[in-house]
Amino acid sequence: MTTVHPGTLGNAARGFRGRILGLQPLTIGGFPAEELERRLLELGFVEGEPVEILHQGLFGRDPIAVRVRTATIALRRQEAAAILVESTDA
């Protein structure tokens, strides 16, 4: 069985363009995974949506500013790691 391991938005570089494959939140630092998933959904991170990393911070390339459709959302790479993505760049 071969599963192509998709990347996460948390690891992607600035300029990355892709599509959301799914949300796979883990409980990070004691913050409940289920709550993280709901918050991401409320900000529009839904399967199938195109995403692009527009900006990143200076220290540890963190946080990142992500374009999701018509909105630009800032979040930390730690939480962006819950967003599974595939690249759509040729």
Add this chain to the structure above:
Amino acid sequence: MLDVPAGQRTLRVALLGNPNCGKTALFNALTGSRQRAANYPGVTVERKEGVLSTPAGHRVSLLDLPGTYSLRARSPDEVIARDVVLGRIAGLPAPDLVVCVADATNMRLCLRLLLEAKRTGRPLLLALNMIDLARHRGIEIDLDRLSAELGVPVVASAAVRRGGTGELLAAIDRMVPGLVAATGEAAWSAPDAAALRATQREADRIIAASVMVPDRRDPLTRRLDSVLLHPVAGLLVLTVLLFLMFQAVFAWAQPLMDLIDGGFQALGALVGDAIPAEGALGLLRSFLQDGVIAGVGSVLVFLPQIAILFLFILLLEDLGYMARAAFLMDRIMGGAGLHGRAFIPLLSSFACAVPGIMATRVIDSRRDRLATILVAPLMTCSARIPVYTLIIGAFIPDRAVWGWVGLQGLVMFGLYAAGILSALGMSFVFKRLVWRGTPNEPFMLELPDYKLPRVRDVGIALWLRVKAFLRRAGTIIFAMMVVIWFLSSVPRPPEGATEPAIEYSFAHAIGTAVEPVLRPIGFNWQIGVALIPGMAAREVAVASLGTVYAIEGAEEDATQLGQALAGKWSLATALAFLAWYIFAPQCAATLAVIRRETGSRGWVLFTFGYMLALAYLAAFITFHTAVALGAG
């Protein structure tokens, strides 16, 4: 109340929507000056309510709600938005109509919110705001289709354009006959992930069916962000902006301050001429001159600086820059254990800790919020400006250090920096040492498109803040001044007394009583007298010094306080006084707001205690270092 037809009573309408979709702009456009700010019962969340009449003559009471993405409500701010919509607030029935406000250029998150709100069963109306921007950007919206798909009436609006709210008002009028007053609480339960996903999918489907969005970002925002969010340039710009802000506060305000100062001096002289200094009237003359005019005047003179600071903050907020600042600062704040979102409350605390602490309601995590509340009073609020300006003006020579950067400005910058560093240091202690191992709250924030701030909206917001300051000056500060004057003037010196009158007063007795405690940090009894009312409101310390020295010097003009101090204090005392005020246990208003926001007296005592300890320690070290260096 329920049997009154909807058309004949005042309709209650609430504005619900995502942050930055233009709710407040719409609220201002609809209600104009007929608005007031009050508090919700039991909590300090500001409740902005205004009245308007529709073209058909219906009276509407409009409520501006804090922005939210969901009725799930994580932060106290969002809890209010939800509870108002659901009618859960005692004494505040659910609104007759909820107007969902969406940014027409970015509506998908708001449409999801609308679908969620539909389940409450309350009548809804969707206002696609910023329609002017949407048209300009070539976004085509089929309003009828959208309305049919959503099952609620939809209108377009442009809050900042003349006549941009006409359709909204007409739509409200059309809906009035069908509106029935809410009975009790609306039913609602928090959606789980599956429900959220489903509503977002549904919203996206509806948008795909009725809206044509060109695949293009706002060109202005793209260009600006390439600099303002650049990892290095962005931080540089932020630093320069903050520096400019403080330079402006001191440079631009000066002419206005001189004007106000001159006005109060003239008023004092007028009273001096009108009332004889001798006899029973002498007491009245002293009360008016030294107590009321010198006291209130020495505080009001700082109105221009405070207004400029608020103006800067409001402009940056309306421009859409504040969210960027939070983005840039997240890691730096994170190092101190603070949330990126804490940047905005902390920046507001430069103006005043009270709105700053209230602004922490956007922070969802309780611990993060508490840490921010505890350190917010360490940020240099505008009430410290009078103290700093007075001491710096009197003791720090006005000379250029480098180019246009003056020594006085530099010292001021240093004091602000000390406040910031101590706030970060203390939050580090709280978050990293005291509350080690609590869950890490995620930082997620929408970065809105840049918009040119509107004079009217900024003007209204600024006026609300200035009014609050004037009210303070007219009430708390005035009352404290009367008390200080009384204590400094009574009892009157006996006949043939040789010492200055104040030496016989209660104030002198109190000051000398606390002096032993203050002597190690270089403070004299006059400072002791000033510190006590200074706890009610920091700027009162300056006014109190003014009164004490005015009465002591008899003929001396209170507005010349700076010169008086320069002759009476050593440099070491002055520096210790500055150091004290970096930490000075905050004003009564701040303590009251901490009490309400944390819901506990313990945190109030804790904040007061730790700041008092820091203030004493800082003044002690400063004084002894300065003395050792020969400034005693």
